[in-house]
Amino acid sequence: MPAPPRLLLTMAGAATIILTVLATALPAAADDPLSLRWWDSTGIQADGQVESDEDRQQILASVSSADDEATPAGGNSAAGPAPSCAWRPSTAVAGVIGQVLPEDVPVHEADRVEPDGSTSRLYARVCADGTVTDWQWFTLANVPGLRTSAVDDVGRRLPLPVPVLSPDLARGLVVNVATWFAAPAGQWAPVTGTAEALGLSVSVTALPVELVFDPGDGTAPVSCAGPGATFDASAPPPAAAPDCSYIYRDASTAAPNGRFWPASLSIRWSVTWTASDGQTGALDPLITTTPIEAVVHEYQALERNGS
Incomplete structure (x- = not known):
């Protein structure tokens, strides 16, 4: 069986994030869910599925859940104060997210238009130690x-x-x-x-x-x-x-x-x-x-x- 496709996502000063399409869970039809696995260079891992446009948020949110519950490999959560974190556009972390997915699997772009006509952008909460602890959609400032x-x-x-x-x-x-x-x-x-x-x-x-x-x-x-x-x-x-x-x-x-x-x-x-x-x-x-x-x-x- 061929190795699952893999996309390497990097950001300066941040941990490496890898998105893998699980070969054992490729969709049989366009409407079937697509299983994905996220992990970064600190050892944090999370799984998720893409079933619709909205499900991409679920996958990204799963990274937050995993980060909250896990400690980087070899690390100690009590070793020192929590690193400072800041919200950054997701394009700085995952500018080409979605390119590894089959064409018939819809995913969100970095920006999306809300029902009220405003535009939202996906942001990542990136900490000083390079970990991504959360993903959120924010209405673009204008x-x-x-x-x-x-x-x-x-x-x-x-x-x-x-x-x-x-x-x-x-x-x-x-x-x-x-x-x-x-x-x-x-x-x-x-x-x-x-x-x-x-x-x-x-x-x-x-x-x-x-x-x-x-x-x-x-x-x-x-x-x-x-x-x-x-x-x-x-x-x-x-x-x-x-x-x-x-x-x-x-x-x-x-x-x-x-x-x-x-x-x-x-x-x-x-x-x-x-x-x-x-x-x-x-x-x-x-x-x-x-x-x-x-x-x-x-x-x-x-x-x-x-x-």
């Missing part, structure tokens, strides 16, 4: 996917603006008196989120650039650069109201609910991204908003005739 994840991360971390109004909102705003609006300086800082997978990372940074006050009385929102200024009663009054201000012309009793104007304060964030492979770009701005119940009073000046 810049658009990681960028979306990083944007989602940033979006979850962006703070809602804390409105700082002068006059004090608790006492009520006043008709024909400039209302200063601002956000705390501590909120005026960049927020960064990062997503990474399989050696590729994408960082997304949101930078606050503009404060927007919507008075809620039917007029257009007012915007200004920066976090706005807070009114200091001890300082000399400014010659003009700051850019981050608005003057109500009607009391909130004229609002549809008769009590307050449905105002809001927003921060507009510019968003940029950078990938570890050198790609960069800009994304649509993000906006965080806090609603405000703006109670606006109107005071009438009284004149008294002298006697």
